[in-house]
Amino acid sequence: MLNQLDLIMPLAIVLPLFTGILAVIVPSRLKVIKELIVVVTLVSLLIGAVGLAIAPNQELLWGGLRSDGLAVFIFFFTVFFAAVNAIYAFGTESEAERSNEFFAYFLWTIGAAAGVIFSTNMILFLSFWGFLGLTLYLMIGLAGPSASAAAKKTMLITGGADAFLILGLAMLFLLNLPGESVDGLAALMSNAGSAMDLWSQQPVSGTYGVLAFLLLSLTAFSKAGALPLHTWVPDAGEKAKPTTAAFLPGSLDKLLGIYFLYRICTEIFSFSASSWAVIYLMAIGALTIISAVMLALVQHNIRRLLGYHAVSQVGYMVLGLATLNPIGMAGGLFHMLNNAIYKSALFLCAGNVEDAAGTGELEKLGGLGKLMPLTSISMLIAALAISGIPPLNGFVSKWLVYRGLIETGEAGGALWIIWLLAAMFGSALTLASFIKVMHSVFWSTPSTRINLEKIREVNYFRTLPVLILAGICIVFGVAYTYPLYTFIAPAVATLEEFVALNLFAAWNAAVAAALLVLAVVAGIFLYWLFDSLKDLRRVPTWVGGSVHDPERAYFPGTEFYRTIDEMPLLNKIFSLQKKGYFDVYELFSGLSLSIASYFSNSHTGVLTTYVTWALVGLIIYLFVFMGMW
Amino acid sequence: MNWKERLARWGIKRSPWVYHVNTGACNNCDIEILDVLCPRFDAERFGIKLVGTPRHADVLLVSGPVTRHTEQPLRDAYEATPKPCAVVAFGACGCSSGIFKDGLNVNGTVDRVIREEDPEAIITYVPGCPPRPEAIISAAVKTLEAL
Amino acid sequence: MATDWYMYLLYFLIFPGFIFSLLVGLLAVWIDRKVTARIQWRVGPPLLQPVYDLVKLIGKEVLLPVGAQPLVFLFAPLVGLAGAVLAAFLLGSVNFLQSSFVGDLIVLVYLLFLPSLAIIIGGSASGNPISAIGSSREMKLILAYELPLALAVITVIINAGFTLNLNNIVAGPGAASVSGFLALLVTLICVQAKLAVVPFDIPEAETEIMEGPLVEYSGLPLAIFKTMEALLLYILPLYVITLFLGGLGEGWWMLLGVLKYVLLLVIIILIKNTNPRLRIDQAVNFFWTKVTALALIAAGLAALGEIYGVSWL
Amino acid sequence: MSKSPEKKVIPFGPYHPVLEEGELFELTVRGEVVEEIYWKTGYNHRSIETIAETKTYDQICFLVERICGICSHSHPYGFVRAVEDLAEVEIPERAVYIRTIVAELERLHSHLLWMGLAGHFIGYNTVFMWGWKYREPVLDILEEVTGNRQHYATLKIGGVRRDLEESKYEKILDMLDDVEEKCRMLLEAVPEDPVLKSRLQGVGVLTEQEARDWGTLGPTARGSGYDIDVRRDHPHAAYDWVDWDVCVEESGDVYAKTMVRLRENMESIKIIRQCIDQMVPGPIENEVREIPPGEGIGTYGAPRGETFHYVASDGTNSPIRHKVRAPSFNNVPSFEASCIGEEIADVLLTLAAVDPCYSCTERSLKLTPTSSDERLLTPRQLLEASRNKTKELIDQC
The missing domain is CATH 1.10.645.10 (Cytochrome-c3 Hydrogenase, chain B)
Structure with a gap:
């Protein structure tokens, strides 16, 4: 079964890992070399991805690696986003102090991601997954001392989730063993090889089955950033470098987390649409959407706000996957892709703004629209896309998720009403918070709190990626049949089945988009006809006849929703949130500190105590895991 | 006069939107202006509508002697009005500063201020203290004819 | 679906699309002003008044405030108008060209966002603190009515047998059930807010924030906004008719359909003229508590009716 | 008026649909809630x-x-x-x-x-x-x-x-x-x-x-x-x-x-x-x-x-x-007591509820340079000042 295509998989893993090492050891004097390394790696990987993409329906196998339509799709976009971010990184990182490390970690991340995508062997999967956590920590930490707390938090949460993963995989391993094999070590060893296979379609029942499902899904949630293990995403989004934020929490971690969740729902476990597991997933999804977007609404830092959106959008993907019907799953996966596109664009735009203005605090910014036209237009498109405004890509995938949810409703039950409502309302809240961002940063009265004279558009390395991404937002929204049929259909069902669903009879986005464009062109023509656009008479702002003093008389976006923040119930929730009551990390760090202080008493420093501890542990281990009870 | 301006003038005659500028009037003119919109006289029959910002206005209705503090706002309001537009100097004070013309704080008549801003401005006069609603409607008709 | 592109263009520009809906919309504006005037013991404007207003605005000069973002400021109205025309086209094709097109309910609901969005963006980009207040109010209003509106849509979807196809929804039971009727009430209230008329004209409150987002607009862009508002006055009642009242009908039934439309319009105008404007926090509260509760009851009843097969629920 | 950047001031006037007469209100707002109100009269002063x-x-x-x-x-x-x-x-x-x-x-x-x-x-x-x-x-x-x-x-x-x-x-x-x-x-x-x-x-x-x-x-x-x-x-x-x-x-x-x-x-x-x-x-x-x-x-x-x-x-x-x-000369200053903490919509209504008549009010004018932080005296401060002055005069006698 071995053919040349199969070799792409190990290559995709090993190549970036090795070139990453190269990037570290290249002396930092030779500036071009390491960038060259990155380029070469990415190009070769892209070639590989294309190679895989032309054979999407082939199942490839190589050792513990396996690939199918979905894996190819995820891999292709992993490399794609890596390439886009790399272009951006040339504009920012090459001058940075620890650029060697950055590019090394960047490449390692790609390699490890490829490993996660392709491996079906538990050990392989686990090690790549764990390695990704490490590179994530390192990359966030690169932003300097201010990011160290965020990096630590990320490390602890994803690390904790890795513990869940180990436990979950162990249980899955036990379940995978043939019926009688729990008896003895020998039987275990002989069956271990096949039991290590991740894709085993276990039912979600029995203690181990349920626990393993919960633990594995929690791992996926922590990676993608869904409730309750989402709290590292906003911190990382705010503190890490823009490239890191756009690449890791913005796009790659979504791809991987949702990829893993999709595997959990289809390959690792199998459960029916009426299972409790669906309700559990849906509830997590709906809760994620609403709570994260409500928090985003009150944020004052542009990237922290984006971080909360990165969380909120995961809810749609989870909802889509949990529908377990082709439309919903396609919607979930498409949303994952779309989210990666516009979220990277948004993070990179935020990076541009921060770089140009020197701050990401919404209160200080204002009136950058005229100074940074490319960034502002890209950000507007991405913001409208994330809010699900037709005819942009976010709308299409949300629409598919809605249709999937409605289809589950057809099968019975009334809970879907709540999920659908959460999704639709979350969409409006998203729009609201992006109106706030766009107003604060680009549109409002020119700010006097920063020096606007020095601000100008950033270099092409930094505008090109966002323009590309914004362009894709439009293309995927208008010609959405293309990505759906090319990338997602092979992953969800066979293409024929998918086409037979006749998804698009009711909404011809291309026509609609053409008509929208037509209307706008007609408008431009009208403007031209009636007023030469250049000679518009410029007049002072009218505030009722008094002189408008932009220094004092302005209404920033941060003030937009005070009415809502200050409503009695919400007010309380927000104040509790600010104190960290809803942050697992904060809760557990308090808890674990108190427990740790308890344990530290047992650290006497005497060797015999430790030996005793070790012995007790060994005995417990033997009892529990070796079936000696 | 290009075709666009002709279009606007044609339209203004049928739908004059009025922005009311008080440059120190005693309220009576202002009340009578509102009164004209009310059921007994109903100026909406002629498409007359009061608007909240000069950007939407076609007619600036200026009542009052122009006091020192309202002169600049009046100029600003005229600048803020898209052209073509008409200015109505309303009431005795608007036309001639009326009884207040010797006031220390009164800077001069409406037409002087507007002419300084734009010598070509269309200005009409509605005398009276205050003009009766019937007079206002007749003046409105005359103003629109002047366009 | 094998419609040629020029047919699309024709449909879009002329019959169920722009020209036709603009004419109906302008008529609706006139009806609005006339009925309002009659309620207030006045005579009201002549029939062609809305046309005069538009023509005049088109002829007038366009001003650009210094603080504004020129591109966004000038193009926001176009996007809003385009969205409105597209929505009119979808609804019109469902109601007038029964067989040629099908529309999708969720697409329609989202398209109806575009006009409000245009107003928000336009107001926000004019660089005026007062229009920024107006934008923020419009956004808050959207947040307020989105929840019950979505619930009403869900109720319709359940009642029509889980279809999103507008043609099927027209043929569905509409308001002819308890849940359908409640959803109709909820939608009517939301339509009032979507049109931004009293008691929900909070974003454009003339006596508070001088017409809010429209403060800085003049001339052509203002004319486009006014056109958009006229279109909305045609679209939103039609939306209610399509979802709840069985569409406009065919042939002679169309007369009944027109009656339905006028009736809805008059109801909207009556509500507008017998209420004061609410404060924004009152409006949000009202929508998030009372109206949402009503909509939840509607959706719950519809789901129950679906599960237990009770058609009148 | 303070010029600190945290204070967002929304100016209304001198021409505002809610005011028939020229009058400038500067509302210092937090969201839509008014925290401070400052008004400038004098537009109607005709001596x-x-x-x-x-x-x-x-x-x-x-x-x-x-x-x-x-x-x-x-x-x-x-x-x-x-x-x-x-x-x-x-x-x-x-x-x-x-x-x-x-x-x-x-x-x-x-x-x-x-x-x-x-x-x-x-x-x-x-x-x-x-x-x-x-x-x-x-x-x-x-x-x-x-x-x-x-x-x-x-x-x-x-x-x-x-x-x-x-x-x-x-x-x-x-x-x-x-x-x-x-x-x-x-x-x-x-x-x-x-x-x-x-x-x-x-x-x-x-x-x-x-x-x-x-x-x-x-x-x-x-x-x-x-x-x-x-x-x-x-x-x-x-x-x-x-x-x-x-x-x-x-x-x-x-x-x-x-x-x-x-x-x-x-x-x-x-x-x-x-x-x-x-x-x-x-x-x-x-x-x-x-x-x-x-x-x-x-x-x-x-x-x-x-x-x-x-x-x-x-x-x-x-x-x-x-x-x-x-x-109105007495009634208008009471805005400072009645408007604080209200929303903009309510503030404008409250202003109107006093039925203020600015052309009545503007009898004389105290000019303060706009750049200075000095503000006009409230009636209570004025009363206090006049009492102090009287006391001073008595003491001198």
């Missing part, structure tokens, strides 16, 4: 007091009429009372009744006008139109009585300028019936409208203590339970010859101020009826030959509160000093 010093006493009547269009009976009344006090002139009984009739008609028209405008301000244009429609008959009566819709030119020193013919009594009474019916309708409709009440109740509350502290007058004070009415406390005109009540509401919000005005409408109608009933034949003026040197003050219960005029004469044809204090 009337200075002009008055160049006019003859008969001419000043017409000048002070034009201080404010809605108070165009109040100011002349205050002025003629001041001059009559100075010259010690007796007024014929018939003239007093005619003056009272016009005064109460003006109150009626002013309150109805306010009612309509308040409706307009909260977007209730039907109330606006109806209120102003009901006001028309009042204007018609005024036209019957005085010959003009506004600027009645009724008063002259020593009496009135124009007699009220007996043949018109019936017509006036008929119109009054009509107006009464409509005022009663409004009085009953407002408390029954839940949406209207939700907009008016609890908005812009001015407690009784605050009303006293800020020295408010008229319906603004009476709406806060501060029982003050110069018509009863310092009787003038025919107010102690007829039977009427002072309307007081306790709650201090916009609703209370509305109700005070609506109830006062009924009282006004009652007073006019009694005046016509009790009208006695006789002369309508006493001739005033000369104004002796001296000082005179005149107070009058205008629709908005107490109007106060002071006239100093040196025996010539023109006063050497004429001082006017309109009720």
Whole structure:
């Protein structure tokens, strides 16, 4: 079964890992070399991805690696986003102090991601997954001392989730063993090889089955950033470098987390649409959407706000996957892709703004629209896309998720009403918070709190990626049949089945988009006809006849929703949130500190105590895991 | 006069939107202006509508002697009005500063201020203290004819 | 679906699309002003008044405030108008060209966002603190009515047998059930807010924030906004008719359909003229508590009716 | 005003649809909640007091009429009372009744006008139109009585300028019936409208203590339970010859101020009826030959509160000093107490609820350079300053 295509998989893993090492050891004097390394790696990987993409329906196998339509799709976009971010990184990182490390970690991340995508062997999967956590920590930490707390938090949460993963995989391993094999070590060893296979379609029942499902899904949630293990995403989004934020929490971690969740729902476990597991997933999804977007609404830092959106959008993907019907799953996966596109664009735009203005605090910014036209237009498109405004890509995938949810409703039950409502309302809240961002940063009265004279558009390395991404937002929204049929259909069902669903009879986005464009062109023509656009008479702002003093008389976006923040119930929730009551990390760090202080008493420093501890542990281990009870 | 301006003038005659500028009037003119919109006289029959910002206005209705503090706002309001537009100097004070013309704080008549801003401005006069609603409607008709 | 592109263009520009809906919309504006005037013991404007207003605005000069973002400021109205025309086209094709097109309910609901969005963006980009207040109010209003509106849509979807196809929804039971009727009430209230008329004209409150987002607009862009508002006055009642009242009908039934439309319009105008404007926090509260509760009851009843097969629920 | 960047100031004015007159309000906001209010007056300052010093006493009547269009009976009344006090002139009984009739008609028209405008301000244009429609008959009566819709030119020193013919009594009474019916309708409709009440109740509350502290007058004070009415406390005109009540509401919000005005409408109608009933034949003026040197003050219960005029004469044809204090001068500063913590929408309503009349208020102006942080004194600070000054002077003696 071995053919040349199969070799792409190990290559995709090993190549970036090795070139990453190269990037570290290249002396930092030779500036071009390491960038060259990155380029070469990415190009070769892209070639590989294309190679895989032309054979999407082939199942490839190589050792513990396996690939199918979905894996190819995820891999292709992993490399794609890596390439886009790399272009951006040339504009920012090459001058940075620890650029060697950055590019090394960047490449390692790609390699490890490829490993996660392709491996079906538990050990392989686990090690790549764990390695990704490490590179994530390192990359966030690169932003300097201010990011160290965020990096630590990320490390602890994803690390904790890795513990869940180990436990979950162990249980899955036990379940995978043939019926009688729990008896003895020998039987275990002989069956271990096949039991290590991740894709085993276990039912979600029995203690181990349920626990393993919960633990594995929690791992996926922590990676993608869904409730309750989402709290590292906003911190990382705010503190890490823009490239890191756009690449890791913005796009790659979504791809991987949702990829893993999709595997959990289809390959690792199998459960029916009426299972409790669906309700559990849906509830997590709906809760994620609403709570994260409500928090985003009150944020004052542009990237922290984006971080909360990165969380909120995961809810749609989870909802889509949990529908377990082709439309919903396609919607979930498409949303994952779309989210990666516009979220990277948004993070990179935020990076541009921060770089140009020197701050990401919404209160200080204002009136950058005229100074940074490319960034502002890209950000507007991405913001409208994330809010699900037709005819942009976010709308299409949300629409598919809605249709999937409605289809589950057809099968019975009334809970879907709540999920659908959460999704639709979350969409409006998203729009609201992006109106706030766009107003604060680009549109409002020119700010006097920063020096606007020095601000100008950033270099092409930094505008090109966002323009590309914004362009894709439009293309995927208008010609959405293309990505759906090319990338997602092979992953969800066979293409024929998918086409037979006749998804698009009711909404011809291309026509609609053409008509929208037509209307706008007609408008431009009208403007031209009636007023030469250049000679518009410029007049002072009218505030009722008094002189408008932009220094004092302005209404920033941060003030937009005070009415809502200050409503009695919400007010309380927000104040509790600010104190960290809803942050697992904060809760557990308090808890674990108190427990740790308890344990530290047992650290006497005497060797015999430790030996005793070790012995007790060994005995417990033997009892529990070796079936000696 | 290009075709666009002709279009606007044609339209203004049928739908004059009025922005009311008080440059120190005693309220009576202002009340009578509102009164004209009310059921007994109903100026909406002629498409007359009061608007909240000069950007939407076609007619600036200026009542009052122009006091020192309202002169600049009046100029600003005229600048803020898209052209073509008409200015109505309303009431005795608007036309001639009326009884207040010797006031220390009164800077001069409406037409002087507007002419300084734009010598070509269309200005009409509605005398009276205050003009009766019937007079206002007749003046409105005359103003629109002047366009 | 094998419609040629020029047919699309024709449909879009002329019959169920722009020209036709603009004419109906302008008529609706006139009806609005006339009925309002009659309620207030006045005579009201002549029939062609809305046309005069538009023509005049088109002829007038366009001003650009210094603080504004020129591109966004000038193009926001176009996007809003385009969205409105597209929505009119979808609804019109469902109601007038029964067989040629099908529309999708969720697409329609989202398209109806575009006009409000245009107003928000336009107001926000004019660089005026007062229009920024107006934008923020419009956004808050959207947040307020989105929840019950979505619930009403869900109720319709359940009642029509889980279809999103507008043609099927027209043929569905509409308001002819308890849940359908409640959803109709909820939608009517939301339509009032979507049109931004009293008691929900909070974003454009003339006596508070001088017409809010429209403060800085003049001339052509203002004319486009006014056109958009006229279109909305045609679209939103039609939306209610399509979802709840069985569409406009065919042939002679169309007369009944027109009656339905006028009736809805008059109801909207009556509500507008017998209420004061609410404060924004009152409006949000009202929508998030009372109206949402009503909509939840509607959706719950519809789901129950679906599960237990009770058609009148 | 502080210039710290945290303070977001929304300017309203001088031209704003909620203000008929030029007036600049700067609202310091947090979200839509107003935390501070600053107002700049002076747009309507026409130096009337200075002009008055160049006019003859008969001419000043017409000048002070034009201080404010809605108070165009109040100011002349205050002025003629001041001059009559100075010259010690007796007024014929018939003239007093005619003056009272016009005064109460003006109150009626002013309150109805306010009612309509308040409706307009909260977007209730039907109330606006109806209120102003009901006001028309009042204007018609005024036209019957005085010959003009506004600027009645009724008063002259020593009496009135124009007699009220007996043949018109019936017509006036008929119109009054009509107006009464409509005022009663409004009085009953407002408390029954839940949406209207939700907009008016609890908005812009001015407690009784605050009303006293800020020295408010008229319906603004009476709406806060501060029982003050110069018509009863310092009787003038025919107010102690007829039977009427002072309307007081306790709650201090916009609703209370509305109700005070609506109830006062009924009282006004009652007073006019009694005046016509009790009208006695006789002369309508006493001739005033000369104004002796001296000082005179005149107070009058205008629709908005107490109007106060002071006239100093040196025996010539023109006063050497004429001082006017309109009720809005006292009422307007109370915004500082009633507007803080309200939303923008409510603040503008609260401003309107005082029925402020800026053209009345702007008698003199203190100029402060806009760049300085110095602010105008509040009345309490002014009082404090004047006490300190007095103490200083006493100490020096």
